[in-house]
Structure formats: C-alpha cells, structure tokens
Amino acid sequence: MIEINSLRKTYNGVTVLNINHLEIKQGESFGLVGNNGAGKTTLFSLLLDLIEPSNGSVKLKGVQVNISEDWKPFTAAFLDETFLIGYLTAEEYFYFIGELRGQNKATVDALVSRYSDFFNDEILGKKKYLRDLSKGNQKKVGIIATLIGNPELIILDEPFANLDPTTQFRLKKIIRELADDKNVTILVSSHDLAHTTEVSDRIVAMHKGEVVKDIYTSAETLKELEEFFAV
Amino acid sequence: MFLQFIRLEWKAFVRSQAFGTNLGIKIFLGLVAVIYSLMFLAGSATGYYIIQKELHQDPLVVVSKYLIYYFLVDLVIKSLLQKLPVINIRPLLTLPIKRSTIVNFALGKSLISFFNIIHVFSIVPFSVVLLKEGYDPAGVLLWWAGMWLLVYVNNMLNVLMSDNDFVFVIFLGILGLFGGLQYYSYFDVTLVTGVFFHGIYTTYYLVLVPVVLFAALWWFAHKFFSKKMYLDTGLKGKHQQAQTQDFAWLNRFGTMSPFLKNDLKLILRNKRSKTTVVMSVIFIFYGMLFYTGMLEVYEGAGWQVFASIFVSGGFLFTFGQFVPSWDSAYYPLMMSQNITYRDYLASKWWLMVIATAVSAVICSFYLYFGWHVYLMILSGAVFNIGVNSLLVLFGGAFVKTPIDLTSGKQAFGNKQAFNIKTMLLSLPKMLGPIALYLLGATFINETAGYLFVTAAGLLGLAFRNVAFRAIERIYKAEKYSTIAAYKQKG
Structure with missing residues (x-):
C-alpha cells in the first residue's frame, strides 16, 4: 500500500527525516510513536x-504522490484543524467531503449516524459552525469525516490528543x-504508547527522523516500547 | 514597556513569511506616498497664492470654508483603507502589564499611520506660508494644532467604528448629502463650519473644541477597548446561529458544484468576504462618475474604458484577487482531498464569470446614457471574462497572504477587507484594455476600439484551456510554499 524509498527531508541543512525503506501492506494497522520532533507529522x-x-x-x-494526483481518491487524512472548514456546520462539512468522494447525502x-454516540450529542444538529466548536469536538468531526x-x-x-477519556x-x-x-490501511500517530499498542498491529518508533524500532504488536510490545522511551 | 511592544511589532514584521513581498510592496507604497506627499506639498504651498490671485479673498478664510469637505473625505478614505494596528493581545493578557498600557499602545500606534502623517504635507506648508505672509503667529500655531487634532479625531472615529464594515457608506452619505445640499443651494454647511475653522485662528479659545473632542474620544476608546479585553467579550467574537444550507440548484455544475456551494457559503458567512459583494455593488455604480459627465476630468475616452472594466469587474477584482487565499485556513484539506487543481480553479473561474455576467446585466441601466456607454461596458465585461479572470487567477498563485476569514469580528482584528494592495495589483488589468481601445480609436474609430477590447476578451476565452493548464502548473509548482505560508497566521 505504502512504499517509501530513501526518503529524506532537510530544512537548511538539518535533516528532520531520513527513512531508507519502509513498506506498509494493505490492511495493516500501523502505529507511529515518537517524541516531539521525531518526524511523525513530517512523515504524514x-x-x-x-x-x-x-x-x-x-x-x-504504486502512485508517486508528488508526481500524480491519483492517490487522492483512495486516501483520507486528518492531521490538524487546517483540515476543517470553519464556516460550515458539521453536517455541511460531511456532505462536502461526501460530494468530493462521490457519496450522496443518504x-x-x-455513515454519520453510525457514529452518533461518538459525537455524544454535542455536534449534530447543534446549529454551530465548526469554528465555534471546542478543540475536542472539532477533532471528532475531522476524524469521522475521514x-x-x-x-x-x-x-x-x-x-x-485533546479527547476526553470516554471518547478515547x-x-x-x-x-x-x-x-x-482487511481493505483498510490505517496509520495513527501518538505520544501515548498504550493507546497505540492497543489499536495497531505494527508499531514503528521514530527518533530524530529515523526509524529506530519496527515491531509487530504482541503482549510484550508495550513493555518493550516503554523501556525504549524511558531514558 | 512601550519599548518592549515596539520591539515585538518589529519582530512580527521582520519575521513574517510574507516579509519579502511585504517589503517590496512597502517600498512601492513608500514611493507612491512620496509622490503624493510632494504633490500635497506643492499644492498646499502654492495654493495660498493661487487662491489669493484668482479669488482675491483671504486664503485662510477660503480654506477654512472648505475644510469640512477635506475632513469628510479624509474620514471616508480612512474608513476604507486604513488598517487598524494589530497587536497580538491574547498572550499579553496574563503577563504583568497593565491593560490600560496595552490599550494605550494600540491606540497610540494608530496615530502614526500613513493616513495621518500625509496631512503633515498639507497642513504644515500652508501654515508656514501663513506665517511668512504675516498672519498672527499665535493664531496660526493654534490653527495648525487644531487641524492636527482634527486629523486625530478622524483617526479615533475610524478606530471606534471599525467594528462595522459599512461605516464608510455612512461617511460617504454625509459627504454626498452636504455636497448635494450645497450644490443645489438648499443649505450651505460651510457657512457654519467655515466660521468655526477660521475661528480657531481668530479666537484663541475655539481650539479647545478639537482638544476636548480628541481627549474625549481617546478616553472613550480607551474605556471601550479596555472593557472588551476579555477572552469572552471583545477578543472572542460573536457566535452566530448556524444554519445548514443546501443550495441544491448549484448541482447542475457537476464536479464543480461542491466548490461553488462552498464558495457561496464562504462569501455569505464570513465578514471579510461579504465586503467583496458590497464592493462589487459599489463598483457597478462607480460608472456614474464617468458617464454622467459629472466630473469633467473623467470625460476622456480612456477614463471611460477604465470605468467600464471596473463596473462589471468589481467582484472579479475584489474576490478574485485573493484566490486561493480565501481557502488558506483549510488549504491542506483542499490539497489532500479528492480534488484536482483543474476543478478547483475552474470553479473559482466560473464564480467570477457568473458574477461578471450578472453585473453586466444589472449595468443595463447605463443604456440611459446612450448605446455607446453600454457597448463599452459590455466589451469591458467580455474582456474581464476572457482575460482578467485568467490574470487574476494567475496572480493569485503568488499572493500568499493567509486570510483570516473571521477577522473584522474583533475590535483589534486584522482589518484588510479592502486594502491598498488589492488596488495596486489591479492596475495592470485596467491599462491593457485602455491601451487596446486607444489603439483602435486613434487609428480607426471608436467602434474599432470596442472591437479590439472585445476581441482580446474572446481570444482569452478561446485559449482558456491552454491558459488553465499553464496556471495549473504554476499552482502546482507553488503548492508547497503556499501551504507553508498559509500555516503562519497574521
């Protein structure tokens, strides 16, 4: 599904990301962990x-992302609030994304009603624009939209991050x-080792732009990761 | 403390991503300012002698008489163009700085705006000439101080009313009302105000009026903004009742319809973009100045072509100028969603085309002034649709200033609803058709002039797809730096 080859990102001579080879297979649930500045967001x-x-x-x-735009139809992402359109209501935002992806309103x-408990009655039909929602509620909208x-x-x-315990x-x-x-490949990054080990089959730990650990989740994974990050 | 603020401001200016373009534009603006200042300077210094020679009246009396219009025009210009000083207030609130200091700094900063300084060049030389001609020095000094304070009074008025985007319409209305009443000699406002302005020179006490006015406005503005400096009041912005809207009638536009619907919501729901609609309506009537023969200077054919471009292109210029900055807040979404650049650009293009066409139809009332006027407007509209729409999109690829859509909601928000930059970038798009028209009109006849302009527009339409591909390539090449520039706010 994803193939990364000798990928490097340098800002003014400082390398912030350097991955020689990384392959993520279709259907994998992939967790990315690392400290601040490890390069998680850069990679995404x-x-x-x-x-x-x-x-x-x-x-x-097989589509090289900086050459063709053909990867867009099968990819969905939510990185931060710049993926939200502040002057729309949650419903309108969902419909907008839906239209872009060839889905009708029904x-x-x-789909949205399936996740109504996730929204906890704070989002749908609330007559609020996304910009007026709290950070946590904005995040919920962004995640479901993907x-x-x-x-x-x-x-x-x-x-x-920013979600209350129940929502987590x-x-x-x-x-x-x-x-x-098995058709869906999902990539999740987090600071929280426990969350990541719970939801991911495979975990990659990054440190200063490099992949330092690449493990398939097992009973010992959490312990192994905790030992690695406890410096 | 003020020194600290000034240092912060300086850093904000130097470190902003748009510094390069900022500086270029600032230099250009600086040049324009110098030219205008020199014109002002020459005008006001020689004005004295011209009035004396031509009218055989006391120049100070004549000037005082018409000062009311000077200040009204100043108010209109300020409310349209002057940006409020932005000082990042939130992070300062919990620091050990008195609220009153913050407010004073923000207000003080507004006083050193170009729109105030420019008056140095009209008031000071005139005062110097007065002194030279043997007017009472104390009186001249007081008159000078009074004028200066009135400039600041205007400044404070603008600051206080800046929350309202349409305030300049009110000032424009007052200006028009006084002008009209005087023109048709119903009521001459200058009879009252002239005595007052001249009185500042003759009596030593009338200067107290501007002093008190200014002090009161400062006090009021200080109180007004101090009260608003809480996160849940002035710094927060109002929450509107949101309504889910559908705009199903736009579905006929196929793959572009989601964008068109979105743009419509963008325009309707954000203050900043709403002003573009107001501006385009104003531009429709802008032609009245040119076609009615109201002002003699505008009767030249060149000016009329200039107007014909503006009349139908108001929306194209005010909105199109900032494509894709309107989407700056969620540009990464647009870039990673299932959207091709082509659809995205095409939807913006259609929006401008529809608006231009609608404006051209509304403009049919200009038929009253003759067929040739409306023909001129139509050829201007064709040029707008064919050429200017593409030029605007092209220029947009390089305008990388993020737009804070919600601004204008806050007292200290970034006000750039309609700024000088927009106008400057529009200039080349006007000069093209004027040149084409003059080419045709001088060498053949007027009709050929219109035909040239129209033909250029049609040619642009014919090559639209080629131009689109080129523009698309530029947008793609600029993509990464645009995303990076939009990331930083303010």
Missing part, C-alpha cells in the same frame, strides 16, 4: 504531498473495527 505530510521531499519518493499503491447520513467514502488509506495524526475509548473501538477490515 510527506505521505500526503503537503511538503516537498528533499530526496526519495513516497508511493501510495450514504453520508447513514471515514466517508470508504477510503482504503486513512491517516490520523495524534487522534487521541470509543475512538479506540472505531480504529480497531477499521483495522479488522
């Missing part, structure tokens, strides 16, 4: 062609369900 931005690689390439399903409504139109690749940056549990359940679907 490179996957989405939001920043220009200094060297190397990213291929999604399909969007059906599920519209059956994307094959979903990228979520720090989805657990619900989100873990949602991600687990997606992970069980």
Whole structure:
C-alpha cells in the first residue's frame, strides 16, 4: 500500500527525516510513536504531498504522490484543524467531503449516524459552525469525516490528543473495527504508547527522523516500547 | 514597556513569511506616498497664492470654508483603507502589564499611520506660508494644532467604528448629502463650519473644541477597548446561529458544484468576504462618475474604458484577487482531498464569470446614457471574462497572504477587507484594455476600439484551456510554499 524509498527531508541543512525503506501492506494497522520532533507529522505530510521531499519518493499503491494526483481518491487524512472548514456546520462539512468522494447525502447520513454516540450529542444538529466548536469536538468531526467514502488509506495524526477519556475509548473501538477490515490501511500517530499498542498491529518508533524500532504488536510490545522511551 | 511592544511589532514584521513581498510592496507604497506627499506639498504651498490671485479673498478664510469637505473625505478614505494596528493581545493578557498600557499602545500606534502623517504635507506648508505672509503667529500655531487634532479625531472615529464594515457608506452619505445640499443651494454647511475653522485662528479659545473632542474620544476608546479585553467579550467574537444550507440548484455544475456551494457559503458567512459583494455593488455604480459627465476630468475616452472594466469587474477584482487565499485556513484539506487543481480553479473561474455576467446585466441601466456607454461596458465585461479572470487567477498563485476569514469580528482584528494592495495589483488589468481601445480609436474609430477590447476578451476565452493548464502548473509548482505560508497566521 505504502512504499517509501530513501526518503529524506532537510530544512537548511538539518535533516528532520531520513527513512531508507519502509513498506506498509494493505490492511495493516500501523502505529507511529515518537517524541516531539521525531518526524511523525513530517512523515504524514510527506505521505500526503503537503511538503516537498528533499530526496526519495513516497508511493501510495504504486502512485508517486508528488508526481500524480491519483492517490487522492483512495486516501483520507486528518492531521490538524487546517483540515476543517470553519464556516460550515458539521453536517455541511460531511456532505462536502461526501460530494468530493462521490457519496450522496443518504450514504453520508447513514455513515454519520453510525457514529452518533461518538459525537455524544454535542455536534449534530447543534446549529454551530465548526469554528465555534471546542478543540475536542472539532477533532471528532475531522476524524469521522475521514471515514466517508470508504477510503482504503486513512491517516490520523495524534487522534487521541485533546479527547476526553470516554471518547478515547470509543475512538479506540472505531480504529480497531477499521483495522479488522482487511481493505483498510490505517496509520495513527501518538505520544501515548498504550493507546497505540492497543489499536495497531505494527508499531514503528521514530527518533530524530529515523526509524529506530519496527515491531509487530504482541503482549510484550508495550513493555518493550516503554523501556525504549524511558531514558 | 512601550519599548518592549515596539520591539515585538518589529519582530512580527521582520519575521513574517510574507516579509519579502511585504517589503517590496512597502517600498512601492513608500514611493507612491512620496509622490503624493510632494504633490500635497506643492499644492498646499502654492495654493495660498493661487487662491489669493484668482479669488482675491483671504486664503485662510477660503480654506477654512472648505475644510469640512477635506475632513469628510479624509474620514471616508480612512474608513476604507486604513488598517487598524494589530497587536497580538491574547498572550499579553496574563503577563504583568497593565491593560490600560496595552490599550494605550494600540491606540497610540494608530496615530502614526500613513493616513495621518500625509496631512503633515498639507497642513504644515500652508501654515508656514501663513506665517511668512504675516498672519498672527499665535493664531496660526493654534490653527495648525487644531487641524492636527482634527486629523486625530478622524483617526479615533475610524478606530471606534471599525467594528462595522459599512461605516464608510455612512461617511460617504454625509459627504454626498452636504455636497448635494450645497450644490443645489438648499443649505450651505460651510457657512457654519467655515466660521468655526477660521475661528480657531481668530479666537484663541475655539481650539479647545478639537482638544476636548480628541481627549474625549481617546478616553472613550480607551474605556471601550479596555472593557472588551476579555477572552469572552471583545477578543472572542460573536457566535452566530448556524444554519445548514443546501443550495441544491448549484448541482447542475457537476464536479464543480461542491466548490461553488462552498464558495457561496464562504462569501455569505464570513465578514471579510461579504465586503467583496458590497464592493462589487459599489463598483457597478462607480460608472456614474464617468458617464454622467459629472466630473469633467473623467470625460476622456480612456477614463471611460477604465470605468467600464471596473463596473462589471468589481467582484472579479475584489474576490478574485485573493484566490486561493480565501481557502488558506483549510488549504491542506483542499490539497489532500479528492480534488484536482483543474476543478478547483475552474470553479473559482466560473464564480467570477457568473458574477461578471450578472453585473453586466444589472449595468443595463447605463443604456440611459446612450448605446455607446453600454457597448463599452459590455466589451469591458467580455474582456474581464476572457482575460482578467485568467490574470487574476494567475496572480493569485503568488499572493500568499493567509486570510483570516473571521477577522473584522474583533475590535483589534486584522482589518484588510479592502486594502491598498488589492488596488495596486489591479492596475495592470485596467491599462491593457485602455491601451487596446486607444489603439483602435486613434487609428480607426471608436467602434474599432470596442472591437479590439472585445476581441482580446474572446481570444482569452478561446485559449482558456491552454491558459488553465499553464496556471495549473504554476499552482502546482507553488503548492508547497503556499501551504507553508498559509500555516503562519497574521
């Protein structure tokens, strides 16, 4: 699904990301952990062609992202609030994304209603524009919007941050369900080792722009990761 | 403390991403300012002698008489163009700085605006000439101080009313009302105000009026903004009742319809973009100045072509100028969603085309002034649709200033609803058709002039797809730096 080859990003001579080779298979649930500045968001931005690689390439399903735009139809992402349109209501935002992905209103409504408990009655039908929602509620809208139109690749940056404990549990359940679907590849980054080990089959730890650990989740994974980061 | 603020301001200016373009534009603006200042300077210094020679009246009396219009025009210009000083207030609130200091600094900063300084060049030379001609020095000094304070009074008025985007319409209305009443000699406002302005010179006490006015306005503005300096009042902005709207009638536009719907919501729901609609309506009537023969200077054919471009192109210029900056807040979404650049650009293009066409139809009332006027407007509209729409999109690729859509909601928000930059960038788009028209009109006849302009527009339309591909390439090449520039706010 994702193939990264000798990918490097340099700002003014400082290398912030350097990955020789990384392959993520279709259907994998992939967790990315690391400290601040490890390069998690940089990697995601490179996957989405939001920043220009200094060297190397990213291929999604064989499409090199900085050459062709053909990766867009099967990819959905929520990195931060710049993925939201502040002057729309949540419903309008969902419909907008739906239209871009060729979904009619009824399909969007059906999908969104499945997650009504995730929204906890604070978002739908509230007559509020997204810009007037709290940070946590904005995040919920952004995350659910990535599920519209059956994307094959979903990228979520720090989805657990800013969410209340109940919502974190619900989100873990949602991600687990997606992970069980073998057509969906899901990438999640987090600071929280416990969350990541719970939802991901495979975990990559990054440190200063490099991949330092690449493990398939097992009973010992959390302990192993904790030992690694406890410096 | 003020020194600290000034240092912060300096850093904000130097370190902003748009510094390069900022500086270029600032230099250009500086040049324009110098030219205007020199014109002002020459005008006001020689004005004295011209009035004396031509009218055989006391120049100070004549000037005082018409000062009311000077200040009204100043108010209109200020409310349209003067940006409020932006000082980043939130982070300062919890620091050990008195609220009153913050407010004073922000207000004080507004006083050193170009729009105030420019008056140095009209008031000071005139006062110097007065002194030279043997007017009472104390009186001249007081008159000078009074004028200066009145400039600041205007400044404070503008600051206080800046929350309202349409305030300049009110000032324009007052200006028009006084002008009209005087022109048709119903009521001459200058009879009252002239005595007052001249009185500042003759009596030593009337200067107290501007002093008191200014002090009161400062006090009031200080109180007004101090009260607003809480996160849940002035610094927060109002929450509107949101309504989910559908605009299903736009569905006929196929793949572009989601964008068109979105742009419509963008325009309707954000203050900043709403002003573009107001501006385009104003531009429709802008032609009245030119076609009615109201002002003699505008009767030249060149000016009329100039007007014909503006009349139908108001929306194209005010909105199009900032494509894609309107979407700056969520540009990464647009860049990673299932959207091709082509659809995105095409939807913006259609929006401008529709608006231009609608304006051209509304403009049919200009038929009253003769067929040739409306023909001129139509050829201007064709040129706008064919050429200017593409030029605007092209220029947009390089305008990388993020737009804070919600601004204008806050007392200290970034006000750039309609700024000088927009106008400067529009100039080349006007000069093209004027040149074409003059080419045709001088060498063949007027009709050929219109035909030239129209033909250029049609040619642009014919090559639209080629131009689109080129523009698309530029947008793609600029993509990464645009995303990076939009990331930083303010």
